[in-house]
Amino acid sequence: MNTPVEGFSKLSKAKKIDWIATNCTKDPENTRQLLEQYWNSDQKVQKLHDEFIENTISNYYLPFAIAPNFLINGDYLAIPMAIEESSVVAAASKAAKFWLERGGFKTEILGTEKVGQVHFIYKGDKKKLSDFFTLLKPKLLKSVSSITQSMEKRGGGINNIELRDLSNEIEGYHQLHCTFETLDAMGANFINSCLEQFAKTLKEQAISFEAFTEEEKNIEVVMSILSNYVPNCLVKAEVSCPISDLGNSDMPAEQFAEKFVQAVNIAKAEPYRAVTHNKGIMNGIDAVVLATGNDFRAVEAGVHAYAAKDGRYSSLTYAKIEDGIFKFWIEVPLALGTVGGLTTLHPLVKLALEILQNPTAKELMQIVAVAGLAQNFAAVRSLVTTGIQKGHMKMHLLNMLNQMGATENEKKQLVEYFKSHMVTNASVKEALEKIKSK
Secondary structure (H helix, E strand, O other): OOOOOOOHHHOOHHHHHHHHHHHHOOOHHHHHHHHHHOOOOOHHHHHHHHOOOOOOOOOOOOOEEEEEEEEEOOEEEEEEEEOOOOOHHHHHHHHHHHHHOOOOEEEEEOOOOEEEEEEEEOOOOHHHHHHHHHHHHHHHHHHOHHHHHHHHHOOOEEEEEEEEEOOOOOOOEEEEEEEEEOOOEOOHHHHHHHHHHHHHHHHHHHHOOOOOOHHHHOOEEEEEEEEOOOOOOEEEEEEEEEHHHHOEOOEOHHHHHHHHHHHHHHHHHOHHHHHHHHHHHHHHHHHHHHHOOOOHHHHHHHHHHHHOOOOOOOOOEEEEEEOOEEEEEEEEEOOOOOEOHHHHOOHHHHHHHHHOOOOOHHHHHHHHHHHHHHHHHHHHHHHHOOOHHHHHHHHHHHHHHHHOOOOHHHHHHHHHHOOOOOOOHHHHHHHHHHHHHO
């Protein structure tokens, strides 16, 4: 049924939809209606969406939600989140409310440095290459002056360029390891433009370097690209309170604090647990990153690399009890932007940033880290007390009822019923069938 197509990108949207519906689905008319159903009724907004990416045939919606009551460094914020998973927004909101009465969240920027590299092969005399780089470095910086001019006026630009020898990993492999400050921009285009010019200058200058042999002059540039691993673009978020403030109906305060610390320590020591532990953190982080128009794939890649920086994958959060005080914190690399990209194009991204009081990139780093910490606190708190399923499955209840075709009246009855009963797929199905049979 599905066959190759020539020139798909050149087809009109209507013809793209017609081809997909006819060649890739069993009910073409239903497919057309579904895709059209998710178009924006405002043609101007829809055209904007159509031009974000290639071969657009419709919009794919995610819920856009708010987690309120966050107290961060003394300021109150409601945090926008875009995510499809049940219980994430509720958990973040619950954690925010819990810490609202205990001093809130404190944050600190530990660094904002970003990285890019020119990867090249040179198989000659390494001393000659080192001498060449000493002469080359100022020429590299000069070669990108037109690119960096605007960024430098705002206080950013290139921090440093290093020559690195990795020939023990791959024969002849070296790199220009470059660090940048991009301020409120995520900076990918700026960094990549600089790197590509560095590569061009590297090759040109090598040809005229007299100490090189003809073979050594022929430096092979493999690629020039930014890195999404940004261990020096780092933010810390933390909460703390006396142990006595942790008491609740589920467990005595001291027992809760000790179990919580042990749970985090297990995630530090056991990679199988750490992956799920950190996935919960990313529930909060990704939801805010996506809502603010940032690249959650880049953030995910960099965060997980950082979690393995010591040679074993481990927890991103830490917890300890010290002098009767419970402390819980996260250190996480976040390369984010509040200008450029979708931040001025996507209407909901603009709104999300407005809700967050139009933060700088540094401020957004802190907000996102808090969302991750809050999410992790809520998850670990559930795990060491009632268990994760009790709260999660109740939040998932409406999804289950919708899948089972429950009416609004049936949903209302069952939501009330399951306030005091365990939610499982089987128990929900059985309860719904009982109502329908009456």
